[in-house]
Amino acid sequence: MSVSLQTVTEDEADIRLDRWFRRHFPHLTQGALQKLCRTGQVRVDGKRVDPATRLASGQGIRIPPMPDASRPAPLLPAIDPHDRKELERLTVYQDECLIVLDKPAGLPVQGGPGIKRHLDGMLAALRDETGNKPRLVHRLDRDTSGLIVLARTPGVAAKLAAAFRGRAVKKTYWAIVVGRPSPAEGQIDLRLARIGAGAGALTVPAERDEEDAVSAVTDYRTLDHAGRKFTWLEMQPLTGRTHQLRVHCEALRTPILGDPKYGGDAAHPDGFVDRLHLHARALDLPHPQGGRLLVHAPAPPHLKETLKSLGFTEPAAPGPARQAGRD
The missing domain is CATH 3.30.2350.10 (Pseudouridine synthase)
Structure with a gap:
């Protein structure tokens, strides 16, 4: 396999380089990517970068020959039909970019000590055909009910998270x-x-x-x-x-x-x-x-x-x- 150049799409803007690689090359480990960056084999617009670098639309990523490229991606756990049904019931809006849920009071948004069931863990039931699940872009308290937004892609997640941080919501x-x-x-x-x-x-x-x-x-x-x-x-x-x-x-x-x-x-x-x-x-x-x-x-x-x-x-x-x- 030879060196190639891939362009960051608009939807991928503002995501980290390591997450971009995880999306396109799921077989590549974090350690292997760190080594490729450290040795300059992975570059962005010709410049050395680290895995935490934020990407911009239109940038070119130098892709070296991938180690262990023939190794299959890890098997994803089976989708829980009960979680899917529950999330569909809670959905008040969805399109190709985002999903809006009406979270019930008492459901934690994320895991923690003693928490076995939470919204973030349920989102695997909404994985797309590539294995990507929707992403949380903001939070609600466990005891608070109401609207919470999910992004379908990393690029959308970055845009929505910036909107929440910047008080545009x-x-x-x-x-x-x-x-x-x-x-x-x-x-x-x-x-x-x-x-x-x-x-x-x-x-x-x-x-x-x-x-x-x-x-x-x-x-x-x-x-x-x-x-x-x-x-x-x-x-x-x-x-x-x-x-x-x-x-x-x-x-x-x-x-x-x-x-x-x-x-x-x-x-x-x-x-x-x-x-x-x-x-x-x-x-x-x-x-x-x-x-x-x-x-x-x-x-x-x-x-x-x-x-x-x-x-x-x-x-x-x-x-x-x-x-x-x-x-």
Whole structure:
């Protein structure tokens, strides 16, 4: 086999070189690729690179003769039909670029200590004919229900992840909180910090000059209220910090109903389903092929039950809408 040159496609832009090789040459090990880069046999636009190099559309990758090219790719595990059926049930929108799911409360997005079943592990059931599975591009808390986006390809994943990082995605959440915020609508600008590690880590309000503090901003407005006891809030986080909405609601002295980690006893009044009442209701995001995509998810069963018991009327969730010219 001779040396060849392959061009990075638009869909492959911004992925790492090692992931590009894993996609095109699954038999090549990470160690072998590192050696090929170190010795200059793999180059990008004629320059030496390392496996972590991010690629750009149109770049040329020098491909040397591949070692062990005849070795077959490892066999993929069988697709779990139950996972596929469940993911199809949760799908609210899909096209050739992405999938949007309505994640139920209680399903972890990724694995960890003591977690055997999680969304990322289920995604193998949606592998395409080349063995690639959809990729997560953002996260939701385990106890939060609602919309989460998956990318079908590495290039789309890079574009969507950049959109989430760059605040090009408008996220809308619903929450039932205990108490009534004052004012009824406004903006919470409260820096946050993380203390501890692992499952016991907490997000806490921080002083502006605190070394590890990060900016956290949330817009909120009251949709309805039951006297001063409970309020239905719509919230739009302008930043994406861990547990941001939960801590910001606690800072308003109106903790989210059923919050297992924040709010203390006040978050667990008698007479209600003791689950976190926080739901990712809508996403308005730039579509990788242009324009924008707007998707809504109806309230989950426990939130529906509480809305009804408080006399609140849930509006119907509009169907997905792809709109051109709104980048």
